[in-house]
Amino acid sequence: MIKHDILSASWWKYLCVVFLTYTVVAGFLMPAPAMEILHETIRNLYFHVCMWFAMMFILTVSLYYSLKYLNKPTEDYDIIASQCAYTGLVFGILGLVTGSLWAKYTWGDWWTNDPKLNGAAIALLSYFAYVVLRNAMDDEQKRARISAVYNIFAYVMMITFIMIYPRLKEVDSLHPGNGGNPGFNQYDLDSHMRMVFYPAVIGWLLLCSWIASINIRTERIKRHLLNQ
Amino acid sequence: MKQVLAIMQRELRHELRSRKAWLAILLYTGSTVYISYLGLQNSVSATLNTQDASIHNTIFWLLIIFISMFATSGSFAGRESEMFYIYTLVSPSRFILARLIYNGLFLLSVSLLAFFCFQFFIGFNNTNLILFLLTLLLTVWGISSLLTMSFSIASKGGGGFTLMAITSFPLLVPLLITAQHLSEMTITGSDTTGYGGYMAALLALDAIIAALCYVLFPYLWRD
Numbered sequence: 001m002i003k004h005d006i007l008s009a010s011w012w013k014y015l016c017v018v019f020l021t022y023t024v025v026a027g028f029l030m031p032a033p034a035m036e037i038l039h040e041t042i043r044n045l046y047f048h049v050c051m052w053f054a055m056m057f058i059l060t061v062s063l064y065y066s067l068k069y070l071n072k073p074t075e076d077y078d079i080i081a082s083q084c085a086y087t088g089l090v091f092g093i094l095g096l097v098t099g100s101l102w103a104k105y106t107w108g109d110w111w112t113n114d115p116k117l118n119g120a121a122i123a124l125l126s127y128f129a130y131v132v133l134r135n136a137m138d139d140e141q142k143r144a145r146i147s148a149v150y151n152i153f154a155y156v157m158m159i160t161f162i163m164i165y166p167r168l169k170e171v172d173s174l175h176p177g178n179g180g181n182p183g184f185n186q187y188d189l190d191s192h193m194r195m196v197f198y199p200a201v202i203g204w205l206l207l208c209s210w211i212a213s214i215n216i217r218t219e220r221i222k223r224h225l226l227n228q
Numbered sequence: 229m230k231q232v233l234a235i236m237q238r239e240l241r242h243e244l245r246s247r248k249a250w251l252a253i254l255l256y257t258g259s260t261v262y263i264s265y266l267g268l269q270n271s272v273s274a275t276l277n278t279q280d281a282s283i284h285n286t287i288f289w290l291l292i293i294f295i296s297m298f299a300t301s302g303s304f305a306g307r308e309s310e311m312f313y314i315y316t317l318v319s320p321s322r323f324i325l326a327r328l329i330y331n332g333l334f335l336l337s338v339s340l341l342a343f344f345c346f347q348f349f350i351g352f353n354n355t356n357l358i359l360f361l362l363t364l365l366l367t368v369w370g371i372s373s374l375l376t377m378s379f380s381i382a383s384k385g386g387g388g389f390t391l392m393a394i395t396s397f398p399l400l401v402p403l404l405i406t407a408q409h410l411s412e413m414t415i416t417g418s419d420t421t422g423y424g425g426y427m428a429a430l431l432a433l434d435a436i437i438a439a440l441c442y443v444l445f446p447y448l449w450r451d
Contacts, residue, residue: 070447122399122402125397125401129395133381133391136385142384146381146385148447150395152440156436156440157402157436157437160432161402165405165429
């Protein structure tokens, strides 16, 4: 049951390789603006920030397919939703690791009480719960339906938290560009950085989709073999 | 509306009839508060410094979560057999509405009890009691809807209490962070000028959780 669709096409995977090679090479070699506190760690923008973009992207895809599943229960929607969520979890962990390493050298600590870190922790915990929930159920249809419900619930709560919490008084983020910290918001991200950052975002999004597509296709084959 | 009231009435009757359930909640509340009191003895005094106050605050909210969780899982557990009849009688949206309201009121009374116990043994010196109680009300309301939903999810998943804890803890964090900020303002006696934003955030969270329950519950309804 090998489907030939966009997931098995190869052109965008070549594109991913090109973009990411460029990101790594140019990310380390191109000039970066000298800013206090950040210095050369500013290059983490090409890796850390992109991980979160990739995570949010793939979790949104997962949400979309969960919604589609509830609307019209189809096994394939469940496969896509679950595998995208798992991939999102991987990128979330990568985001935490890259961020934690960076924070150790910039802020002097692995973890701080920062609104963005709390948001990330909630996202990861709730998607770990999603994995546990899926593994607790054996019946395929029931598992698909219930985990779709939980996926929607968790996603909306996560987004709400990310939107509301940083706006409250007294909780300023330590992140570059927040609360008077030097950083790279849209005005002072200089043109050299943009030349690497935008391709880097596309490259990591493509890599994320690539990993997800492999997961999805493997899962399709597994289900197919099980049903035989 | 009649149906909603009927379901709530039925839940209440069931609760009162099973003496074991509410005695267990009383005992659970009393003993957890008392254990915290024993642990906190060194820092119990009429005037708390800021650090002690924030420890008390944290423990208070932890107690609230665990008591709510215990109460929710106890009051709905082991009733799958009756559900069979309810399926045929009411629509899922009416049923969830009744459960949200009932469970909200139920947990509110339990948490008020917990608050009185806490006040009695350990004692907050609240500078603004109304604000504190309002925070408690809004937070517990949100907690109760979230737990109702995650209890439905967990019981369908066949995982019981563990699964309920795992699925609800991460989602409780936003509510609890906001609640802690608010109650810390009233306990430590720092200025409460910024409370409007937090209150709005709590209200928004409550509304969103309730809306999600209402929309998503029908999909958990039947097998």
